[in-house]
Amino acid sequence: MSGFFKSSIGRKVAMALSAFFLMFFLIMHVSINLLSVFSADTFNEASHFMGTNWLVQFIMQPVLILGVVFHFVLGFILEIRNKKAQGVKYAKNNGAANSTWMSRNMILSGFVILAFILLHFIDFWFPEINHKYIEVLPEDPTRYFGELQHKFMSPLRVGAYVVAFVLLGLHLGHGFTSAFQSMGITAGRKKTLQSIGKIYAIIIPAAFIFIALFHHFNH
Amino acid sequence: MKLTLKIWRQKSASDKGKLVDYKVDDVSSDMSFLEMLDVLNQDLIDKNEEPIAFDHDCREGICGMCSMFINGRAHGPDRSITVCQLHMRSFKDGDTIYIEPWRAAAFPVIKDLIVDRSAFDRIQQAGGFISVNTSGNTQDANGTLISKHAADTAMDAATCIGCGACVATCKNSSAMLFVGAKVSQYALLPQGQIEAADRVRNMVAQMDLEGFGNCTNTGACEIECPKGISLDNIARMNRELMKANLN
Ligand code: HEM
Ligand code: SF4
Ligand code: FES
Numbered sequence: 001m002s003g004f005f006k007s008s009i010g011r012k013v014a015m016a017l018s019a020f021f022l023m024f025f026l027i028m029h030v031s032i033n034l035l036s037v038f039s040a041d042t043f044n045e046a047s048h049f050m051g052t053n054w055l056v057q058f059i060m061q062p063v064l065i066l067g068v069v070f071h072f073v074l075g076f077i078l079e080i081r082n083k084k085a086q087g088v089k090y091a092k093n094n095g096a097a098n099s100t101w102m103s104r105n106m107i108l109s110g111f112v113i114l115a116f117i118l119l120h121f122i123d124f125w126f127p128e129i130n131h132k133y134i135e136v137l138p139e140d141p142t143r144y145f146g147e148l149q150h151k152f153m154s155p156l157r158v159g160a161y162v163v164a165f166v167l168l169g170l171h172l173g174h175g176f177t178s179a180f181q182s183m184g185i186t187a188g189r190k191k192t193l194q195s196i197g198k199i200y201a202i203i204i205p206a207a208f209i210f211i212a213l214f215h216h217f218n219h
Numbered sequence: 220m221k222l223t224l225k226i227w228r229q230k231s232a233s234d235k236g237k238l239v240d241y242k243v244d245d246v247s248s249d250m251s252f253l254e255m256l257d258v259l260n261q262d263l264i265d266k267n268e269e270p271i272a273f274d275h276d277c278r279e280g281i282c283g284m285c286s287m288f289i290n291g292r293a294h295g296p297d298r299s300i301t302v303c304q305l306h307m308r309s310f311k312d313g314d315t316i317y318i319e320p321w322r323a324a325a326f327p328v329i330k331d332l333i334v335d336r337s338a339f340d341r342i343q344q345a346g347g348f349i350s351v352n353t354s355g356n357t358q359d360a361n362g363t364l365i366s367k368h369a370a371d372t373a374m375d376a377a378t379c380i381g382c383g384a385c386v387a388t389c390k391n392s393s394a395m396l397f398v399g400a401k402v403s404q405y406a407l408l409p410q411g412q413i414e415a416a417d418r419v420r421n422m423v424a425q426m427d428l429e430g431f432g433n434c435t436n437t438g439a440c441e442i443e444c445p446k447g448i449s450l451d452n453i454a455r456m457n458r459e460l461m462k463a464n465l466n
Contacts, residue, residue: 004464007423008395008433009457078433082391085432087324091225091238092317094291095390098442104390106435178436184458186451 016182018071040145047144102174109171116164152215161212165205172201220312248308272331278303283380288319293384293443321387325430338429345425346418347401373407376400378446385440391432396440399452416463
């Protein structure tokens with residue numbers, strides 16, 4: 001089996017598996033964030049639960065971080081190997097005639113998402129870890145909503161969030177169905193999953209953008 | 220019509236090579252693309268210049284030899300054809316046409332527009348066959364029942380002519396459409412089952428060894444393939460490899 005994951009196809013499968021995991025995670029993340037639009041209390045409750053539950057904190061969170069790192073490291077490895085396979089560049093290459101911009105620029109959209117994830121860590125995750133495990137400040141189960149509102153006051157940050165999520169949409173616009181194809185599931189190229197993929201790639205980033213804008217204009 | 224051609228000239232594998240401009244007048248829209256190059260080559264020979272080397276054989280779209288990247292697309296602008304099936308009516312008077320060899324590290328240029336595609340032969344030899352007893356006891360082919368659907372799908376995969384357009388057009392120089400077709404044509408038939416696991420393992424291993432890139436599902440190959448080989452074949456190859464490794 002280890003030989004399998006060293007093969008070109010094995011790497012595709014590994015890429016797709018990590019991508020499926022990340023796509024599932026995004027659904028959970030956006031669902032919790034959406035609560036903040038409807039009710040500050042419910043959002044605080046959910047955040048408090050996620051922030052203090054040991055299963056979430058010590059099992060799911062490390063798995064998630066590993067999943068993200070795995071996905072982009074393998075993405076870089078694939079990109080480098082593919083660049084090497086290319087040889088001399090064409091003087092004229094009409095890529096738009098046979099493939100989408102999204103599919104040809106996964107590494108670019110990936111890069112922007114990665115930059116966003118770093119910003120996101122500095123914004124939310126490092127302060128969280130500091131609060132809980134380093135300075136060990138007293139837990140106030142109602143602090144989360146205020147912190148969220150505070151973050152989205154800066155138009156610069158909101159702008160960066162919007163750009164990043166548009167690029168995430170483009171990443172998923174190709175990635176969603178691509179992941180099925182990588183797993184050998186041809187349904188990924190049939191109408192139904194194509195439509196679900198399009199909806200997913202638009203709705204999820206749009207929801208994140210909406211939440212950021214909502215808090216920017218309502219505080 | 221009058222055309223400007225920008226053609227890749229490269230004396231040998233070790234030469235650096237460059238695009239050279241050629242003006243051609245009197246091109247008839249009824250000419251095939253290769254005939255247009257034949258006329259240019261005759262001119263070059265008359266002027267004591269080196270003619271442009273390019274691969275061709277059948278000139279009817281079945282051998283897969285004619286390999287040119289024309290105006291940024293494998294086999295030129297039209298769908299589902301090879302270069303020998305491309306006609307000058309697809310171009311306009313005054314056009315500038317870029318003509319380049321297939322580009323991929325695994326397809327090194329031998330001369331001008333000719334590339335070495337023997338990597339495909341080695342992938343085929345690694346597993347693209349079935350073992351049949353031919354010592355006089357050969358079974359009647361009709362003795363093995365095959366569903367119409369399986370036979371048709373296998374035949375579709377078997378129409379791959381090994382031209383390499385899929386590799387040439389792929390941003391990753393991936394050979395997965397070719398290998399997917401070759402794996403599928405046997406995987407779909409009962410005769411292919413006995414060696415199925417070894418076949419897919421060995422062919423994929425050889426493909427990786429030759430230095431082809433990794434598919435990222437852009438789908439460019441399917442669009443540019445002269446035989447319309449479907450991406451479903453890549454998915455089938457992936458399934459076959461997973462199956463081979465799970466057993
Ligand atoms: C939450 C974040 C992310 C999600 C949900 C996500 C999702 C996906 C999906 C669904 C695919 C298609 C997988 C396949 O074709 O098998 C993919 C591919 C890819 N991702 Fe991401 N991705 C994320 C973050 C990143 C980051 C941070 C990078 C960093 C550079 C990245 C780089 C790539 C690359 C290069 C590919 C193409 C590889 C290939 O198809 O072989 N992704 N991603
Ligand atoms: S799959 Fe299509 S493009 Fe690729 S070698 Fe076969 S016929 Fe040519
Ligand atoms: S020369 Fe045979 S396919 Fe074009």
